[in-house]
Amino acid sequence: MTAILRPDADDIKLIGYYLGKVLLGLGLLQLIPLVTALTLGEWNSASAFAIGAAIAIIAWALSDGLLATRQPLSWAHGMVIVALAWLLGPIATAVPMLLSGRFTDPVHALFESMSALTTTGMAVIHDLDHPPVSEDLFRHLLQIAGGLGIIIVVLSVFAAGGARITTLYASEGRDERVLPNIIRTARFIFQVASTLFVVGTTALVIALVATGFTFPRAVYHGVNLFFASFATGGFSVMQSSIIYYHSATVELLVGLIMVAGTLSFGLHLALWRGDPRDVLRHLETRTLTVTTSLLFALLCVGLVRAGSYDTVEALLRKGLFTMVSAASSTGHQVNVGDTYLYDWGLLAPAAIVGAMAMGGMASSTAGGIKALRGGITFKSLTHEIRRILLPESALVVTTYHAGKRQVLRDENARAATTVLLLFIASYLLGITTALAYGELDLTQAIFEAVSVGSNIGVSIGVVNPGMPDGLALVYILQMWLGRLEFVAAFALLGYLFSLARGRARA
């Protein structure tokens, strides 16, 4: 039996050193709302951000001073760093939220922080309609930082480059190397985001001014809407989400930005510089097209049968928008959560749950099981059927297009199916915990657990400022596991096990 080696002090130092860099990035991020708060005279918020930033930056300074090392990163290190970063990061950003006084307790502040960084987008903040500008800006900045990947943002700015970044990038759950060099990939992601930011925000501002917003308010809403939509996060400026604007144009623009956010960065590269037909050939595009079309058809049948809507416009503005929001894992809503429970019947919410479970594309800001895994699982199913039907001596090869032509290998099929099953396990955990409280019915429990576990954010109303802490903690765990797509979390557990039970190195 192979003995597990216990990590030694150098391994722990290395992990601590890189975690410090993540905390520095999040500490510096807090300087933006700090300056905003000071400018606008939001003194309570300013002090909260000053304390939060100071704690994070001091933690970095300590790690940089005491733990600096040139030791190379291994896969194990990378996985553990990513898993811990997605725990420590939300804890660090929960500090200013808790100090703001707008949350019931520390657990709720941590829930909001985890929801922001994992781009889930569920909110438990008190009185979302009237927060200080700096605090609202902070929530939306966290979504863009989390959506583009804490690891990539921090390390492409601070790290020296080379193999160390590759390890962390892949641990993040992004398997596609868009460009040969990780720094160039990170910079390309920034180029896409910044170009779409300029175009998307300008269009949103124009649309909002046309609905009657003043220019400054239109800019404030437009910028925050873009951040939440492109990062497929789903935080909204107002409690009533997108329905607040009562504008088909705003809904259309937000829908378009959500679609852009759910495209993988490999496909953005194809649209920008390569062959745009790669988008049509890609397994994920085909999988999402088939699943979303079928689910949308089910949704329309459900809504028409339930008598919820009876015009094409209503089906598109309510149904399609919610479907795109769910499939892209954004979580923007054009309905109050109760609507899904009382007005939509059973079939329509089920279609939304299906879309939330599937999620968006891998190597994008989207959540869920991911279209790539869904496509690979389907391909492996057809592969097995062909193997059974063809003669035993036949060589069965199944291929798919993901960036380039790939052969379906057993390990890829196994990995995809394993993660799919783990997502279902996460949903079951959320469902049983919600049902254990005895106040929710099955539709509410399933809807919310899938939404949280897939980092979607469309809420049927279970998540609210009065939510029990126990349920909030389970949802926090689900969001963490969903963002990591499980692998890094299990690597962390394995690392902790080896710390406790491993054999010391000779």
Added chain:
Amino acid sequence: MSRRAIPGFWRERARGVGYVVLLGGAVLVVATLIATAALVAVP
């Protein structure tokens, strides 16, 4: 040399944004067809 003076700088960006708009338009067209079919087919 400013990036904006690099040949193709703006064309690349316009191309990327244009294709996203095209994709969104395609989604809208397909969804409209599905919604219309549902309204017709479901009693």
